[in-house]
Amino acid sequence: MGRISFFLKEAFGSLRRNYFMTIAALVTVFLSIVVLGGVLVFVFTTDALLKEVEEKVEITVYLKTDPDPTAEEVAIMQDQITSWPEVKSSSYITKEQALQRLKEDYADSPEIFESLTSNPLPASFEIALVDPQTVDIVAARFEGDSIVDEVRYGKEIADKLFAFTDQARNFMLIFIVLLGIVAILLISNTIRLSIFARKREVEIMKLVGATNWFIRWPFLIEGITVGFLGALVATAVVLGLNHYLVGTVSDNLAFLAMPLDAVPYVLVTVILLAVGVVIGAAGSAIGLRRFLKV
Amino acid sequence: MIKFEDVTKIYPPSTVGLERVSLHIEKGEFVFLVGPSGSGKSTFIRLLIREIEQDRGRIIVGGRDLDTLRSWKIPYLRRNIGCVFQDFKLLTNKTAFENVMYALVVTGNATGASKKKAAEILALVGLGHKSDSYPNELSGGEQQRVSIARAFVNHPPLLIADEPTGNLDPDTSMGIMQLLYRINKTGTTVLMATHDREMVDRMRRRVIALDNGKVVRDQKRGGYGED
Structure with a gap:
């Protein structure tokens, strides 16, 4: 107990005393965490956007028209589709509904439909999936079915989209890891500088017979404090900015359907604070290491 | 020895x-x-x-x-081993008393008894009245006496x-x-x-x-x- 309060007193005393170094370290942590947080927010937002796009991948199953399938056959297929766990929702579009849609699409030129004597459009199922990545598997199940004419799911578009989203996620992950390393190096360097300025102090502590841990604790507490405070301010800035930007974007670019809750605030806060504390502590430990030898 | x-x-x-x-x-x-x-x-x-x-x-x-x-x-x-150096090697941000105390705290002795001990040893080297002074407020001889007090406080x-x-x-x-x-x-x-x-x-x-x-x-x- 006496020891802990001694360490705390030492740590906060020297944070105050070496305020210039404290500020330098704080700014370094702050900037690193702002960049890291910015990337995190970007990752979450694009991820949400991509998910939204992915969700638009759906399967359309066109049924044969000559002859049209019986109501019974349609009902059997409907049951089958809804029984698959991959399927989120499905709807049956009758021939009439299909024609109606087409007419709506070409409402400007109704003359196209004047020559129609019968309805040439096929009935179809439109299927939305739980996981858009399963589109291949689900589509394949219709192959060879006697009442199915054609299965369309924009295979190429879907494949390209998935390839792109996978790659985008990987890139971001690599970027985040690299950024974390850079932040640790930067901070341990700053802290090393501040410790270098206090080399004499450490030397005296060792001469008086302080153990390495006795010397280390106040420095660790300092590092953790700086990391936490820097990360706290950075988190507030990043999330505040995100909140503001999302609001502006969704006001002005309504068509983007910006997912407002894309960024999990609590999770991001916890991650950023944890990263701040870890790099603060790691920076102190790494910075102190060479001075503790002998 | x-x-x-x-x-x-x-x-x-x-x-x-x-x-x-x-x-x-x-x-x-x-x-x-x-x-x-x-x-x-x-x-x-x-x-x-x-x-x-x-x-x-x-x-x-x-x-x-x-x-x-x-x-x-x-x-x-x-x-x-108590150590005394030409350049005193005092912690500049600590008072005379705290410098002596440091040698005791390091050994896990931060009790009331050790405070008394630190005060006594400072009095012994003739600096009882300056125990709250920082090293830069002390003369060279006084600083050296603080450093001797620190070196000797653990006997x-x-x-x-x-x-x-x-x-x-x-x-x-x-x-x-x-x-x-x-x-x-x-x-x-x-x-x-x-x-x-x-x-x-x-x-x-x-x-x-x-x-x-x-x-x-x-x-x-x-x-x-x-x-």
């Missing part, structure tokens, strides 16, 4: 620190270590507190062979002083010497490296003279130079 057996220390690439030094210092002795700069006095002291390690030979301090001393035990060795069996009067005027030096003398009287072995010819001549204690890393003289009641 201290035993050197054929100790050699070479600083890479080939600077001789100490060369084949053998000597024995008994418990309770007062010993002057003299010699010109670069003669090996500092090397001798740094070896004793295990700041550096010898290349050859054996060093035994207080019955412990420093060669077999695990590195995590070094702090405990140092708590049994170590061995006290090493490396040029403790090097930065002080003759009168102040005399005061410091008297302090070390009194500490020696309590049974603590005192080893003092010095350039102060007058002091050594006046005290008439054992003198070990080093030159070029070798012991060139070891006299029971010697002076600074050859008698």
Whole structure:
């Protein structure tokens, strides 16, 4: 107990005393965490956007028209589709509904439909999936079915989209890891500088017979404090900015359907604070290491 | 107390620190270590507190062979050796009292009793009234007395002083010497490296003279130079 309060007193005393170094370290942590947080927010937002796009991948199953399938056959297929766990929702579009849609699409030129004597459009199922990545598997199940004419799911578009989203996620992950390393190096360097300025102090502590841990604790507490405070301010800035930007974007670019809750605030806060504390502590430990030898 | 057996220390690439030094210092002795700069006095002291390690030979301090001393035990060795330096080595951000306390806190002694002890020792070195002063508010002699108080507060069996009067005027030096003398009287072995010819001549204690890393003289009641 006496020891802990001694360490705390030492740590906060020297944070105050070496305020210039404290500020330098704080700014370094702050900037690193702002960049890291910015990337995190970007990752979450694009991820949400991509998910939204992915969700638009759906399967359309066109049924044969000559002859049209019986109501019974349609009902059997409907049951089958809804029984698959991959399927989120499905709807049956009758021939009439299909024609109606087409007419709506070409409402400007109704003359196209004047020559129609019968309805040439096929009935179809439109299927939305739980996981858009399963589109291949689900589509394949219709192959060879006697009442199915054609299965369309924009295979190429879907494949390209998935390839792109996978790659985008990987890139971001690599970027985040690299950024974390850079932040640790930067901070341990700053802290090393501040410790270098206090080399004499450490030397005296060792001469008086302080153990390495006795010397280390106040420095660790300092590092953790700086990391936490820097990360706290950075988190507030990043999330505040995100909140503001999302609001502006969704006001002005309504068509983007910006997912407002894309960024999990609590999770991001916890991650950023944890990263701040870890790099603060790691920076102190790494910075102190060479001075503790002998 | 201290035993050197054929100790050699070479600083890479080939600077001789100490060369084949053998000597024995008994418990309770007062010993002057003299010699010109670069003669090996500092090397001798740094070896004793295990700041550096010898290349050859054996060093035994207080019955412990420093060669077999695990590195995590070094702090405990140092708590049994009080150190006083020419540049005082006080923590500038701590008061005189806190500097003395630090040596106690390090050993896990931050109790009321140890506070009393620190205050007592400061009074003993004549600085009871300045215990709340910071080092930069104290004169050189006062700072050195704080550093002696810190070195002695744990009552170590061995006290090493490396040029403790090097930065002080003759009168102040005399005061410091008297302090070390009194500490020696309590049974603590005192080893003092010095350039102060007058002091050594006046005290008439054992003198070990080093030159070029070798012991060139070891006299029971010697002076600074050859008698």
